[in-house]
Amino acid sequence: MISSSSLTPEVLEQAYGHRARECPSSNEQINLVFSQDRSFDLVELEQLLEAVGWSRRPMRRVRLALDHTLLKVGLWRHDPLFPRLVGFARCTGDGVLEATVWDVAIHPIYQGVGLGKHLMDYTLESLKEMGVKRVTLFADPGVVDFYERQGWTLEPDGHKCAFWYA
Amino acid sequence: MISSSSLTPEVLEQAYGHRARECPSSNEQINLVFSQDRSFDLVELEQLLEAVGWSRRPMRRVRLALDHTLLKVGLWRHDPLFPRLVGFARCTGDGVLEATVWDVAIHPIYQGVGLGKHLMDYTLESLKEMGVKRVTLFADPGVVDFYERQGWTLEPDGHKCAFWYA
Known part of the structure; x- marks a missing residue:
């Protein structure tokens, strides 16, 4: 276990890219980090998505789809050697005009402490920065209530x- | 006015690209063509979208959005010199895994003769070819009924x- 103080701006940028940001965490023992740049192990990603109940998809197609994805956000549990993917x-x-969010997931053992909200906040802010x-x-x-509470409009204008x- | 016979495969490809296809038309006096490759005059495109009642968007942003669009389909009324954009x-x-359709439009004076259905058929087939x-x-x-009649599932699984x- 590492202490929060070990996550310097330099470490953050080096391991997670320049758009990385620490995610607020209720557990002081762990550091959580949002990254757009750290590359995914596709097996780890599929395990995460399966853990939240989604059906398995062919790895080759997932890889292709990710290559053509506008924005990919990983939520990592920091470890100097083996960061683990806990959200996506x-x-x-x-x-420019439109962006559509897919495949939102927080690993079940990290659920219930507000990480889904932080993940969406970071995602929306990144899209806003794009314009x-x-x-x-x-x-x-x-999850309809979850999104409604965060200010999303459901079925606007019917x-x-x-x-x-x- | 040109006769349908003038639209040879060579003309079709030269003016509209290799993925162009004639659109069935109830009016034998005109030729309608689907194209993924013929470039749009942004003023003409915005006029079409405004004609169907959509609010105007800044031209610069529309251009950027089109540059980052997976598939653009134009429905053209063929003319050897000045094809006119009548659908989009x-x-x-x-x-690969996901595609989302936006900005479907048939110019009001071409509506009511099934062109919207042909436009969606061509669009879906093009996406299917992509995989x-x-x-x-x-x-x-x-337009909920329109899509439902064509086999779209509304609000699947709630x-x-x-x-x-x-």
């Missing part, structure tokens, strides 16, 4: 989401 | 769309 979100979009004016997402019934499967 | 749709996404497995969109109340404005 990604956005597609044109980065995106409107962000959209498709919320599961179980919009309905529609899905088409190939 | 675009998709953002990673092109996209799921396509999503946010439907205005006025999903709600959520919007966030910067």
Whole structure:
């Protein structure tokens, strides 16, 4: 276990890239970090997404999809040697008029302490910095309240989401 | 006015690119063509979008957004010198797991003869060729039925769309 003081700005930038930011944590024993630049181990990412109940997708397709993703946010539990991925979100979009959030996940053992909110805050702020004016997402019934509490507008002007499967 | 016979495969490819396809038309006097490659005059595009009732957006931002758009489909009324843009749709996404449809428009004087359906068919087929497995969109109340009739699933598993404005 490392102490919070070990996470200097230099360490932060070196391990997580220049847009990294510490995530507030209720547990002083651990450091959590948001990163847009630290690359993912795809097996670790899929394990995270499976842990929150999502169905497995072919690794090759996930890799391709990530390559064409506008914004990828990892939430890492810092460790000088082996940071662990405990949260994730990604956005597609044109980065100007529209961005859409997909695959939001916090590992179950890190849930319930507000990390989902911090993850969305960091994600929205990053999109705002890009200049995106409107962000959209498709919320599961179980998380509709979560997004509403954070200021998202549900079905504005009676919009309905529609899905088409190939 | 030109006759349909003038639209040879060579003309089609030269003026509209290799992925162009003729759009079925109930009026034999005109040729309509789908294109992914013919470039847009942004003023003409904004006029089309305004004609269907959408609010004007800064041209510079529209240009940037189009540059970062996965798939842009123009529906052109063919003319050897001055093809006119009568329909449009675009998709953002990673092109693998997700694609989202935006800005679907048929010019009012070309509406009511099934062109919207043909436009969506061409768009979905193009996404399918890319390998996209799921396509999503946010439907205005006025077009929910339109999409439902074409096989789109509304609010699958109770999903709600959520919007966030910067």
